[in-house]
Amino acid sequence: MLARTYTVAFEGLEARPVDVQCAVSPGLPGFSIVGLPDKAVSEARDRIRTALSELGIALPARKVTVNLSPADLPKEGAHFDLPIALSLLAALELVPADKVARAVSIGEMSLDGALVAVVGALPAAMTAAELDATLFCPEACGAEAAWVGAASVHGAPSLKALMDHLTGNRPLPEAVAGRIAADATAPCLRDVRGQDRAKRALEIAAAGRHHLFMVGPPGAGKSMLAARLPGLLPPLSARESLDTSMIHSLAGTLDEGGILHRRPFQQPHHTASVAAIAGGGKRAGPGQISLAHNGVLFMDEFPEFPRAVLETLRQPIETGEVTIARANAHVRYPCRFLLVAAANPCRCGMLFDADRACTRAPACGEDYMGKISGPLMDRFDLRLEVPAVEVSDLALPPSGDTSDVVAARVAAARDIQSARYADMPDVTVNADVSGDRLMEVAGTDAEGQDILLRATDRFRLSARGYHRVLKVARTIADLDGSDLVRRPHIAEALSYRLVSDC
Known part of the structure; x- marks a missing residue:
């Protein structure tokens, strides 16, 4: 039987969807993972095999093939353990395949089936929301992922608890966004x-x-x-x-x-x-x-x-x-x-x-x-x-x-x-701000323009230095509540630009 679920692969801040397909077919017994996995992903088969054994589930004497699509996208990290395990359980008809197919999951698995926290729960939840899918993750990641309110997030302590949820024996509550702790007193x-x-x-x-x-x-x-x-x-x-x-x-x-x-x-x-x-x-x-x-x-x-x-x-x-x-x-x-x-x-x-x-x-x-x-x-x-x-x-x-x-x-x-x-x-x-908009918002009076031009010529400010003086002067004027950048604002901005030994 062929079953599938989804997970993510990280490219910078982007969490790209990965289609995790599992097929249990006739052939020599074996467990292979294809689709450009790294060492941590390849080792998932040993962690999953042992975890299932601890739950009393033995793999059949058949060929198990897991494909991570797109195949040309590098797959890195132990968070692929949980989606691979879920697709395998669905292929073995131990959990409903339709529920697994509508989910995105991440999580590392211990040898006893416990789910270990992984990085990237927040970007993964964003991707799950875009796919209109449920996110399954380790319980320790639930508070983080739940901040994306558009996604339904369920944190599970173990693979057994997630199996009970999928089969309806013991549903897991939706994860709640973590409570923000009060700020410590900042130095004054x-x-x-x-x-x-x-x-x-x-x-x-x-x-x-x-x-x-x-x-x-x-x-x-x-x-x-x-x-x-x-x-x-x-x-x-x-x-x-x-x-x-x-x-x-x-x-x-x-x-x-x-x-x-x-x-x-x-x-x-x-x-x-x-x-x-x-x-x-x-x-x-x-x-x-x-x-x-x-x-x-x-x-x-x-x-x-x-x-x-x-x-x-x-x-x-x-x-x-x-x-x-x-x-x-x-x-x-x-x-x-x-x-x-x-x-x-x-x-x-x-x-x-x-x-x-x-x-x-x-x-x-x-x-x-x-x-x-x-x-x-x-x-x-x-x-x-x-x-x-x-x-x-x-x-x-x-x-x-x-x-x-x-x-x-x-x-x-x-x-x-x-x-x-x-x-x-x-x-x-x-x-x-830069370009024409800078010249528009940082327009100064005649006295300010005169002192700026003379300082630029005398101290040979670069074009970048000239524009940065204008930006600082605009900020000083904002602190003063002035719509126009005036001579005192330019003078103070220049004083921070022309320090010797700096």
């Missing part, structure tokens, strides 16, 4: 002593999603400032939450609630490889820049990262997506993140302190910062020096606005931008 901006200029730069970066580069001696507070940036950003929208959660679902890093409700904050170590940052590996999985999609990517000790890793960032910063090229496929992941980089001014970190700097100053600083290429540095909208904190500042009580107050101003500026770019689906903040 007032905890940072001094650094008023850096706090202002954080506010501008959050309001327009402008990339930020900070340079200063050790202990100046660069990491503290970066850690408080997510608390200034507005909450994820429903669409942003779903898009970001799908990436984390594939990476297996989702919260227990099954969906992200906080903007991600990724901070890779400077020893990370190109594949870890940009994505790749055996299964071309998402990297840190994609895991930071719609959130913050903080790269401390920026010049210490390998040169190849730093140069990998250039294209994703511009396009908002990364392409992982393989011989048989090109996988794309979104990666529209806010990059915050921090660096010491030199290897010893004391370049700005004449009494403590090494004997190679200032050449050591030039060599150290020279590891960052000009084109990459040109992509930072905001650059600032973070000076050492004075002892007198440490003794003072907290001052300045709290994160909640700053976040309210950021949210108001974001609302202005959302209304401005409502007719442009690919543009949500000022950092995204």
